[in-house]
Amino acid sequence: MIAVTDNAVKHLRELLESQNAAAGVGLRLMVKKGGCAGWEYAMKLDSPGAADRVFGPEGVSVFVDPESLEYLDGSQLDYSEGLSDAGFKVENPNAARSCGCGSSFEPKNN
Structure with a gap:
């Protein structure tokens, strides 16, 4: 399961609207x-x-495709509004460590 925060939902809705995304796109x-x-x-x-x-x-x-879900199950998708690093962020309990910017990780079972 992937939890999606209210803030991520808000920004995803805005993104979809700004891109004039077709129905069903996510x-x-x-x-x-x-x-x-x-x-x-x-x-x-x-x-x-x-x-x-x-x-x-x-x-x-x-x-989320089945292969990715193996690494993402239990994660939370949020949206961060930092000055230098705004965007969608993943809080992943399956990560043994993450890089400084949070865009990559090493799985616990690696």
């Missing part, structure tokens, strides 16, 4: 090899795939 949250800690988070606006799990309240969707 935020794809995934992990891929890379980054300074071994795995990095990636996000993009996308439509759901057949095997995706869908998270979020009605009207706002976050899509």
